[in-house]
Amino acid sequence: MSKILVLDRGDTLAEQIRGLSDQFDEAPKITSCTRIGAVGEVLEEDGPFDVLVAGPSLGTRSGLARLRIISEELPEMRMVLAFSRRPDASLRDIVRTGAIDLLQLPVEDADIVESLERAASLARQVPEPSVIETLATPEPESLEPRPNRPGIVYTISSATGGCGKTFYATNLAWFLHKWTGKSVCIVDLDLQFGEVSTALRLRPKYTIFDALQREDADESDLQAHIEEYMVVHDTGVHVLAAPRDTSEADRITPPDVTRILEAVRNRFDYVLVDTPPALAETVLAAFDLSDLLYVMATLDLPSVRNMSVFLSTLDRLRIDTDNLRLVLNKAETDVGIDIDQVTKLFPQGFESILPYAKEVSRSINLGMPVMAASPDAEISRLMAGGMKLVLPGDLQAQITQETAPKKAGLRRLFGK
Numbered sequence: 466m467s468k469i470l471v472l473d474r475g476d477t478l479a480e481q482i483r484g485l486s487d488q489f490d491e492a493p494k495i496t497s498c499t500r501i502g503a504v505g506e507v508l509e510e511d512g513p514f515d516v517l518v519a520g521p522s523l524g525t526r527s528g529l530a531r532l533r534i535i536s537e538e539l540p541e542m543r544m545v546l547a548f549s550r551r552p553d554a555s556l557r558d559i560v561r562t563g564a565i566d567l568l569q570l571p572v573e574d575a576d577i578v579e580s581l582e583r584a585a586s587l588a589r590q591v592p593e594p595s596v597i598e599t600l601a602t603p604e605p606e607s608l609e610p611r612p613n614r615p616g617i618v619y620t621i622s623s624a625t626g627g628c629g630k631t632f633y634a635t636n637l638a639w640f641l642h643k644w645t646g647k648s649v650c651i652v653d654l655d656l657q658f659g660e661v662s663t664a665l666r667l668r669p670k671y672t673i674f675d676a677l678q679r680e681d682a683d684e685s686d687l688q689a690h691i692e693e694y695m696v697v698h699d700t701g702v703h704v705l706a707a708p709r710d711t712s713e714a715d716r717i718t719p720p721d722v723t724r725i726l727e728a729v730r731n732r733f734d735y736v737l738v739d740t741p742p743a744l745a746e747t748v749l750a751a752f753d754l755s756d757l758l759y760v761m762a763t764l765d766l767p768s769v770r771n772m773s774v775f776l777s778t779l780d781r782l783r784i785d786t787d788n789l790r791l792v793l794n795k796a797e798t799d800v801g802i803d804i805d806q807v808t809k810l811f812p813q814g815f816e817s818i819l820p821y822a823k824e825v826s827r828s829i830n831l832g833m834p835v836m837a838a839s840p841d842a843e844i845s846r847l848m849a850g851g852m853k854l855v856l857p858g859d860l861q862a863q864i865t866q867e868t869a870p871k872k873a874g875l876r877r878l879f880g881k
Protein backbone atom coordinates (compact mmCIF):
# COMPACT_ATOMS: atom_id res chain seq x y z
CA MET A 466 0.00 0.00 0.00
CA SER A 467 1.45 3.37 -0.93
CA LYS A 468 1.47 6.30 1.47
CA ILE A 469 0.53 9.76 0.24
CA LEU A 470 0.96 13.03 2.13
CA VAL A 471 -1.18 15.95 1.01
CA LEU A 472 0.28 19.31 2.03
CA ASP A 473 -1.95 22.36 1.73
CA ARG A 474 -3.48 24.99 4.02
CA GLY A 475 -6.99 23.68 3.34
CA ASP A 476 -8.30 20.11 3.39
CA THR A 477 -10.15 20.22 0.04
CA LEU A 478 -7.46 18.56 -2.03
CA ALA A 479 -6.89 15.82 0.55
CA GLU A 480 -10.65 15.19 0.67
CA GLN A 481 -10.83 14.89 -3.11
CA ILE A 482 -7.99 12.35 -3.11
CA ARG A 483 -9.51 10.41 -0.22
CA GLY A 484 -12.78 10.18 -2.13
CA LEU A 485 -10.91 8.48 -4.99
CA SER A 486 -9.26 5.75 -2.92
CA ASP A 487 -11.27 2.96 -4.53
CA GLN A 488 -10.16 4.01 -8.01
CA PHE A 489 -6.52 3.15 -7.27
CA ASP A 490 -5.21 -0.34 -8.05
CA GLU A 491 -4.60 -0.58 -4.33
CA ALA A 492 -6.15 2.02 -2.01
CA PRO A 493 -3.36 4.31 -0.71
CA LYS A 494 -3.07 5.58 2.85
CA ILE A 495 -3.66 9.33 2.74
CA THR A 496 -2.40 11.75 5.36
CA SER A 497 -3.25 15.43 5.26
CA CYS A 498 -1.06 18.20 6.69
CA THR A 499 -2.75 21.61 6.78
CA ARG A 500 -0.07 23.33 8.86
CA ILE A 501 2.73 23.99 6.44
CA GLY A 502 5.14 24.84 9.25
CA ALA A 503 4.51 21.40 10.79
CA VAL A 504 5.40 19.43 7.67
CA GLY A 505 8.82 18.47 9.01
CA GLU A 506 7.19 16.94 12.05
CA VAL A 507 4.63 15.00 9.98
CA LEU A 508 7.29 13.72 7.58
CA GLU A 509 9.35 12.50 10.49
CA GLU A 510 6.61 11.04 12.60
CA ASP A 511 4.21 9.60 10.03
CA GLY A 512 6.64 8.97 7.16
CA PRO A 513 8.20 7.69 5.08
CA PHE A 514 5.73 8.64 2.38
CA ASP A 515 5.89 7.51 -1.23
CA VAL A 516 4.33 10.65 -2.62
CA LEU A 517 3.89 14.22 -1.43
CA VAL A 518 1.12 16.17 -3.12
CA ALA A 519 1.63 19.92 -2.63
CA GLY A 520 -1.51 22.03 -2.92
CA PRO A 521 -1.96 25.60 -4.18
CA SER A 522 -0.85 27.31 -0.98
CA LEU A 523 2.68 26.04 -1.68
CA GLY A 524 2.72 27.89 -5.00
CA THR A 525 4.69 30.85 -3.67
CA ARG A 526 8.40 31.41 -3.99
CA SER A 527 9.00 30.45 -0.39
CA GLY A 528 6.55 27.52 -0.64
CA LEU A 529 8.48 26.16 -3.62
CA ALA A 530 11.77 26.74 -1.84
CA ARG A 531 10.44 24.71 1.08
CA LEU A 532 9.41 21.89 -1.26
CA ARG A 533 12.82 21.94 -2.79
CA ILE A 534 14.47 21.45 0.60
CA ILE A 535 12.09 18.58 1.34
CA SER A 536 12.92 16.84 -1.92
CA GLU A 537 16.63 17.31 -1.33
CA GLU A 538 16.24 15.76 2.12
CA LEU A 539 13.98 12.94 0.98
CA PRO A 540 14.97 12.07 -2.58
CA GLU A 541 13.09 8.75 -2.53
CA MET A 542 9.75 10.47 -2.06
CA ARG A 543 8.08 11.67 -5.28
CA MET A 544 6.42 15.03 -5.43
CA VAL A 545 3.34 16.12 -7.37
CA LEU A 546 2.26 19.78 -7.46
CA ALA A 547 -1.43 20.63 -7.70
CA PHE A 548 -1.80 24.36 -8.32
CA SER A 549 -4.83 26.37 -9.34
CA ARG A 550 -2.92 28.89 -11.40
CA ARG A 551 0.62 29.63 -12.36
CA PRO A 552 2.30 30.31 -9.00
CA ASP A 553 4.04 33.58 -8.19
CA ALA A 554 7.41 32.09 -8.93
CA SER A 555 9.55 31.33 -11.90
CA LEU A 556 9.27 28.14 -13.86
CA ARG A 557 12.74 27.46 -12.67
CA ASP A 558 11.64 27.46 -9.02
CA ILE A 559 8.96 24.93 -9.94
CA VAL A 560 11.40 22.71 -11.80
CA ARG A 561 13.82 22.84 -8.91
CA THR A 562 11.35 21.29 -6.49
CA GLY A 563 12.09 18.08 -8.35
CA ALA A 564 8.35 17.45 -8.77
CA ILE A 565 7.50 14.80 -11.34
CA ASP A 566 4.09 16.19 -12.30
CA LEU A 567 2.13 19.44 -12.22
CA LEU A 568 -1.66 19.19 -12.04
CA GLN A 569 -3.79 22.20 -12.85
CA LEU A 570 -6.69 22.63 -10.41
CA PRO A 571 -9.57 21.94 -10.65
CA VAL A 572 -8.39 18.56 -11.83
CA GLU A 573 -10.33 15.59 -13.19
CA ASP A 574 -10.47 12.59 -10.84
CA ALA A 575 -8.98 10.30 -13.47
CA ASP A 576 -5.97 12.62 -13.91
CA ILE A 577 -5.23 12.67 -10.18
CA VAL A 578 -5.43 8.90 -9.92
CA GLU A 579 -3.20 8.40 -12.95
CA SER A 580 -0.64 10.92 -11.69
CA LEU A 581 -0.50 9.53 -8.17
CA GLU A 582 -0.32 5.90 -9.35
CA ARG A 583 2.63 6.85 -11.53
CA ALA A 584 4.32 8.80 -8.72
CA ALA A 585 3.88 5.91 -6.30
CA SER A 586 5.35 3.42 -8.75
CA LEU A 587 8.33 5.71 -9.41
CA ALA A 588 8.86 6.04 -5.67
CA ARG A 589 9.46 2.32 -5.48
CA GLN A 590 12.32 2.60 -7.96
CA VAL A 591 15.85 3.61 -7.04
CA PRO A 592 16.10 7.38 -7.41
CA GLU A 593 18.08 8.60 -10.38
CA PRO A 594 19.13 12.15 -11.02
CA SER A 595 16.14 13.80 -12.60
CA VAL A 596 16.57 14.82 -16.22
CA ILE A 597 15.03 18.15 -15.41
CA GLU A 598 17.56 18.73 -12.66
CA THR A 599 20.40 18.04 -15.08
CA LEU A 600 18.91 20.43 -17.59
CA ALA A 601 18.69 23.21 -15.03
CA THR A 602 21.83 25.14 -15.91
CA PRO A 603 23.49 26.97 -13.05
CA GLU A 604 22.71 30.44 -14.36
CA PRO A 605 22.26 33.02 -11.61
CA GLU A 606 18.88 33.27 -9.92
CA SER A 607 17.03 36.53 -10.06
CA LEU A 608 17.98 37.38 -6.49
CA GLU A 609 21.67 36.82 -6.88
CA PRO A 610 23.89 39.87 -7.25
CA ARG A 611 25.38 40.11 -10.73
CA PRO A 612 28.39 42.04 -11.91
CA ASN A 613 27.57 45.46 -13.32
CA ARG A 614 24.04 45.33 -12.01
CA PRO A 615 22.67 47.25 -9.04
CA GLY A 616 22.77 45.31 -5.78
CA ILE A 617 19.75 43.65 -4.24
CA VAL A 618 17.79 45.74 -1.77
CA TYR A 619 15.97 44.23 1.20
CA THR A 620 13.90 46.50 3.40
CA ILE A 621 12.92 45.44 6.90
CA SER A 622 9.75 47.06 8.18
CA SER A 623 7.06 46.74 10.83
CA ALA A 624 3.94 48.52 11.99
CA THR A 625 4.83 48.48 15.68
CA GLY A 626 8.09 49.38 17.38
CA GLY A 627 10.47 46.95 19.02
CA CYS A 628 9.60 44.00 16.75
CA GLY A 629 13.23 43.27 16.03
CA LYS A 630 13.78 45.06 12.71
CA THR A 631 17.24 46.29 13.65
CA PHE A 632 18.03 42.90 15.15
CA TYR A 633 16.92 41.12 11.95
CA ALA A 634 18.60 43.58 9.58
CA THR A 635 21.98 43.28 11.31
CA ASN A 636 21.77 39.50 11.37
CA LEU A 637 20.66 39.23 7.75
CA ALA A 638 23.53 41.51 6.74
CA TRP A 639 26.02 39.29 8.52
CA PHE A 640 24.41 36.13 7.13
CA LEU A 641 24.54 37.31 3.50
CA HIS A 642 28.11 38.52 3.85
CA LYS A 643 29.28 35.31 5.49
CA TRP A 644 27.67 32.86 3.10
CA THR A 645 27.96 34.70 -0.20
CA GLY A 646 31.20 36.61 0.46
CA LYS A 647 29.55 39.56 -1.31
CA SER A 648 29.61 43.16 -0.15
CA VAL A 649 26.79 44.16 2.18
CA CYS A 650 25.70 47.54 3.48
CA ILE A 651 23.01 48.41 6.01
CA VAL A 652 21.39 51.80 5.47
CA ASP A 653 19.78 53.07 8.66
CA LEU A 654 16.59 54.74 7.48
CA ASP A 655 15.20 54.97 10.99
CA LEU A 656 16.23 58.58 10.57
CA GLN A 657 15.04 59.89 13.94
CA PHE A 658 16.02 57.07 16.26
CA GLY A 659 18.29 54.81 14.24
CA GLU A 660 20.05 52.17 16.28
CA VAL A 661 22.04 50.12 13.82
CA SER A 662 25.32 51.66 15.00
CA THR A 663 24.39 51.07 18.63
CA ALA A 664 23.40 47.46 17.99
CA LEU A 665 26.77 46.85 16.33
CA ARG A 666 28.70 49.06 18.76
CA LEU A 667 29.97 51.32 16.01
CA ARG A 668 30.97 54.96 16.22
CA PRO A 669 30.18 56.47 12.86
CA LYS A 670 32.07 59.59 11.98
CA TYR A 671 29.60 60.52 9.26
CA THR A 672 25.97 59.77 8.54
CA ILE A 673 23.49 59.64 5.70
CA PHE A 674 22.87 63.34 6.33
CA ASP A 675 26.53 64.21 5.69
CA ALA A 676 26.50 62.22 2.46
CA LEU A 677 23.59 64.33 1.26
CA GLN A 678 25.45 67.54 2.11
CA ARG A 679 28.12 67.01 -0.54
CA GLU A 680 28.24 70.12 -2.59
CA ASP A 681 27.61 69.91 -6.31
CA ALA A 682 27.22 66.20 -5.88
CA ASP A 683 25.84 64.67 -9.01
CA GLU A 684 24.80 61.04 -8.95
CA SER A 685 28.12 59.59 -10.08
CA ASP A 686 29.98 61.75 -7.57
CA LEU A 687 27.73 60.59 -4.73
CA GLN A 688 28.21 57.01 -5.80
CA ALA A 689 31.98 57.35 -6.03
CA HIS A 690 32.22 58.79 -2.53
CA ILE A 691 29.38 57.11 -0.65
CA GLU A 692 31.64 54.62 1.12
CA GLU A 693 33.54 57.48 2.76
CA TYR A 694 30.41 58.16 4.81
CA MET A 695 30.12 54.61 6.07
CA VAL A 696 31.52 52.80 9.05
CA VAL A 697 32.71 49.21 8.75
CA HIS A 698 31.92 46.55 11.34
CA ASP A 699 34.55 43.95 12.29
CA THR A 700 32.62 41.38 10.29
CA GLY A 701 33.04 43.43 7.10
CA VAL A 702 29.45 44.65 6.98
CA HIS A 703 29.25 48.37 6.07
CA VAL A 704 26.80 50.74 7.75
CA LEU A 705 25.49 54.08 6.56
CA ALA A 706 24.34 55.49 9.89
CA ALA A 707 21.23 57.52 10.71
CA PRO A 708 21.62 61.28 11.32
CA ARG A 709 22.99 62.45 14.65
CA ASP A 710 19.91 64.43 15.63
CA THR A 711 16.27 64.79 14.74
CA SER A 712 16.65 68.20 13.12
CA GLU A 713 18.98 66.66 10.53
CA ALA A 714 16.61 63.75 10.16
CA ASP A 715 13.69 66.06 9.41
CA ARG A 716 15.53 67.56 6.48
CA ILE A 717 15.85 64.26 4.61
CA THR A 718 13.19 63.89 1.91
CA PRO A 719 11.95 60.85 -0.04
CA PRO A 720 13.95 61.87 -3.16
CA ASP A 721 17.05 62.04 -0.92
CA VAL A 722 16.38 58.47 0.15
CA THR A 723 16.08 57.37 -3.47
CA ARG A 724 19.39 59.06 -4.33
CA ILE A 725 21.16 57.45 -1.41
CA LEU A 726 19.82 53.99 -2.09
CA GLU A 727 20.61 54.25 -5.80
CA ALA A 728 24.18 55.22 -4.94
CA VAL A 729 24.60 52.47 -2.34
CA ARG A 730 23.13 49.73 -4.49
CA ASN A 731 25.47 50.64 -7.30
CA ARG A 732 28.41 50.00 -4.97
CA PHE A 733 27.19 47.02 -2.92
CA ASP A 734 25.89 43.58 -3.80
CA TYR A 735 23.33 43.61 -0.98
CA VAL A 736 21.71 46.62 0.64
CA LEU A 737 19.67 46.16 3.81
CA VAL A 738 17.40 49.01 4.78
CA ASP A 739 16.38 49.30 8.43
CA THR A 740 13.29 51.46 8.96
CA PRO A 741 11.25 53.14 11.70
CA PRO A 742 7.97 51.46 12.71
CA ALA A 743 5.78 53.50 10.39
CA LEU A 744 4.87 53.93 6.75
CA ALA A 745 6.68 57.26 6.44
CA GLU A 746 7.18 58.73 2.96
CA THR A 747 10.89 58.04 3.25
CA VAL A 748 10.12 54.38 3.95
CA LEU A 749 7.83 54.20 0.92
CA ALA A 750 10.68 55.56 -1.18
CA ALA A 751 12.80 52.63 0.02
CA PHE A 752 9.99 50.15 -0.75
CA ASP A 753 9.98 51.35 -4.34
CA LEU A 754 13.59 50.29 -4.78
CA SER A 755 13.34 47.06 -2.81
CA ASP A 756 13.59 43.59 -4.25
CA LEU A 757 12.26 42.04 -1.05
CA LEU A 758 10.24 43.47 1.75
CA TYR A 759 10.35 41.93 5.20
CA VAL A 760 7.48 42.76 7.52
CA MET A 761 7.93 41.86 11.16
CA ALA A 762 5.59 41.46 14.11
CA THR A 763 5.86 40.13 17.62
CA LEU A 764 3.46 37.64 19.14
CA ASP A 765 1.05 40.04 20.81
CA LEU A 766 -2.35 41.26 19.69
CA PRO A 767 -1.52 44.91 18.86
CA SER A 768 1.49 43.89 16.82
CA VAL A 769 -0.33 41.16 14.91
CA ARG A 770 -3.36 43.36 14.31
CA ASN A 771 -1.19 46.20 13.06
CA MET A 772 0.72 43.86 10.79
CA SER A 773 -2.53 43.07 9.09
CA VAL A 774 -3.40 46.79 8.75
CA PHE A 775 0.12 47.42 7.45
CA LEU A 776 -0.24 44.73 4.78
CA SER A 777 -3.62 45.97 3.61
CA THR A 778 -2.20 49.51 3.43
CA LEU A 779 0.61 48.25 1.20
CA ASP A 780 -2.03 46.67 -0.96
CA ARG A 781 -4.02 49.91 -1.16
CA LEU A 782 -0.88 51.84 -2.01
CA ARG A 783 -0.37 49.33 -4.83
CA ILE A 784 3.03 48.42 -3.52
CA ASP A 785 4.18 45.25 -5.15
CA THR A 786 3.64 42.66 -2.46
CA ASP A 787 4.83 39.65 -4.45
CA ASN A 788 8.15 39.70 -2.75
CA LEU A 789 6.91 40.05 0.77
CA ARG A 790 8.33 38.01 3.66
CA LEU A 791 6.69 37.90 7.06
CA VAL A 792 8.66 37.24 10.22
CA LEU A 793 7.12 36.60 13.61
CA ASN A 794 9.57 37.42 16.38
CA LYS A 795 9.69 36.83 20.16
CA ALA A 796 7.12 34.10 19.69
CA GLU A 797 6.82 32.58 23.11
CA THR A 798 4.32 29.97 24.12
CA ASP A 799 2.09 30.70 27.13
CA VAL A 800 1.51 34.34 26.29
CA GLY A 801 -2.18 33.89 25.69
CA ILE A 802 -1.99 33.80 21.89
CA ASP A 803 -1.61 30.65 19.95
CA ILE A 804 1.01 30.78 17.16
CA ASP A 805 -1.21 28.61 14.96
CA GLN A 806 -4.08 31.05 15.26
CA VAL A 807 -1.82 33.88 14.16
CA THR A 808 -0.34 32.01 11.23
CA LYS A 809 -3.84 31.22 9.96
CA LEU A 810 -4.54 34.96 9.73
CA PHE A 811 -1.75 35.42 7.18
CA PRO A 812 -2.23 33.17 4.17
CA GLN A 813 1.13 34.19 2.73
CA GLY A 814 2.77 32.34 5.63
CA PHE A 815 5.70 33.31 7.85
CA GLU A 816 9.20 32.85 6.53
CA SER A 817 10.46 32.51 10.09
CA ILE A 818 8.94 32.20 13.51
CA LEU A 819 11.60 33.15 16.03
CA PRO A 820 11.51 32.64 19.78
CA TYR A 821 12.54 35.12 22.43
CA ALA A 822 16.15 34.22 23.13
CA LYS A 823 18.46 35.34 25.89
CA GLU A 824 21.46 35.02 23.56
CA VAL A 825 20.19 38.14 21.75
CA SER A 826 20.88 40.53 24.65
CA ARG A 827 24.29 38.98 25.10
CA SER A 828 25.12 39.51 21.44
CA ILE A 829 23.95 43.14 21.56
CA ASN A 830 26.30 43.74 24.48
CA LEU A 831 29.11 42.31 22.38
CA GLY A 832 28.10 44.40 19.39
CA MET A 833 27.76 41.25 17.29
CA PRO A 834 24.81 39.73 15.43
CA VAL A 835 23.53 36.77 17.45
CA MET A 836 24.13 34.45 14.50
CA ALA A 837 27.82 35.30 14.68
CA ALA A 838 28.10 35.39 18.48
CA SER A 839 26.05 32.23 19.15
CA PRO A 840 25.90 30.26 15.91
CA ASP A 841 24.68 27.12 17.67
CA ALA A 842 21.80 28.81 19.48
CA GLU A 843 18.35 27.71 18.40
CA ILE A 844 17.47 31.25 17.33
CA SER A 845 20.52 31.41 15.04
CA ARG A 846 19.56 28.14 13.36
CA LEU A 847 15.96 29.17 12.94
CA MET A 848 17.03 32.47 11.40
CA ALA A 849 19.43 30.75 9.02
CA GLY A 850 16.61 28.40 8.00
CA GLY A 851 14.46 31.31 6.81
CA MET A 852 17.22 33.58 5.51
CA LYS A 853 18.82 30.99 3.30
CA LEU A 854 15.68 30.78 1.16
CA VAL A 855 16.80 33.86 -0.77
CA LEU A 856 20.05 32.19 -1.79
CA PRO A 857 20.80 29.82 -4.66
CA GLY A 858 20.00 26.15 -4.09
CA ASP A 859 23.56 24.83 -3.86
CA LEU A 860 24.41 27.39 -1.20
CA GLN A 861 21.19 26.57 0.65
CA ALA A 862 22.20 22.93 0.75
CA GLN A 863 25.64 23.86 2.08
CA ILE A 864 24.12 26.07 4.78
CA THR A 865 21.66 23.32 5.74
CA GLN A 866 24.56 20.95 6.18
CA GLU A 867 26.87 23.30 8.03
CA THR A 868 24.32 24.80 10.40
CA ALA A 869 22.49 21.56 11.20
CA PRO A 870 22.73 20.25 14.73
CA LYS A 871 24.44 16.88 14.89
CA LYS A 872 21.18 14.93 14.65
CA ALA A 873 19.29 17.27 12.40
CA GLY A 874 15.88 16.23 11.29
CA LEU A 875 13.27 17.86 9.11
CA ARG A 876 11.51 18.99 12.24
CA ARG A 877 14.43 21.30 12.96
CA LEU A 878 14.56 22.62 9.43
CA PHE A 879 11.10 24.00 9.65
CA GLY A 880 11.38 25.42 13.07
CA LYS A 881 9.26 22.84 14.84
Ligand SMILES: Nc1ncnc2c1ncn2[C@@H]1O[C@H](COP(=O)(O)OP(=O)(O)OP(=O)(O)O)[C@@H](O)[C@H]1O
Binds near residue numbers: 627
Ligand atom coordinates in the same frame (compact mmCIF):
# COMPACT_ATOMS: atom_id res chain seq x y z
N1 LIG B 1 14.15 37.13 19.34
C1 LIG B 1 14.56 37.99 20.28
N2 LIG B 1 14.88 37.54 21.52
C2 LIG B 1 15.31 38.39 22.47
N3 LIG B 1 15.45 39.72 22.29
C3 LIG B 1 15.15 40.23 21.09
C4 LIG B 1 14.70 39.39 20.02
N4 LIG B 1 14.48 40.18 18.93
C5 LIG B 1 14.79 41.43 19.30
N5 LIG B 1 15.19 41.47 20.59
C6 LIG B 1 15.55 42.65 21.36
O1 LIG B 1 14.39 43.46 21.43
C7 LIG B 1 14.73 44.83 21.38
C8 LIG B 1 14.01 45.48 20.20
O2 LIG B 1 14.57 44.97 19.02
P1 LIG B 1 14.97 45.92 17.82
O3 LIG B 1 15.63 47.14 18.30
O4 LIG B 1 15.68 45.13 16.80
O5 LIG B 1 13.50 46.26 17.30
P2 LIG B 1 13.09 47.33 16.22
O6 LIG B 1 11.94 46.76 15.48
O7 LIG B 1 14.26 47.73 15.42
O8 LIG B 1 12.61 48.51 17.14
P3 LIG B 1 12.29 50.03 16.67
O9 LIG B 1 10.95 49.95 16.04
O10 LIG B 1 12.28 50.79 17.95
O11 LIG B 1 13.36 50.42 15.72
C9 LIG B 1 16.23 44.91 21.25
O12 LIG B 1 16.78 45.09 22.52
C10 LIG B 1 16.60 43.54 20.70
O13 LIG B 1 17.89 43.15 21.08
Ligand SMILES: [Mg+2]
Binds near residue numbers: 631632
Ligand atom coordinates in the same frame (compact mmCIF):
# COMPACT_ATOMS: atom_id res chain seq x y z
MG1 LIG C 1 15.11 49.60 15.05
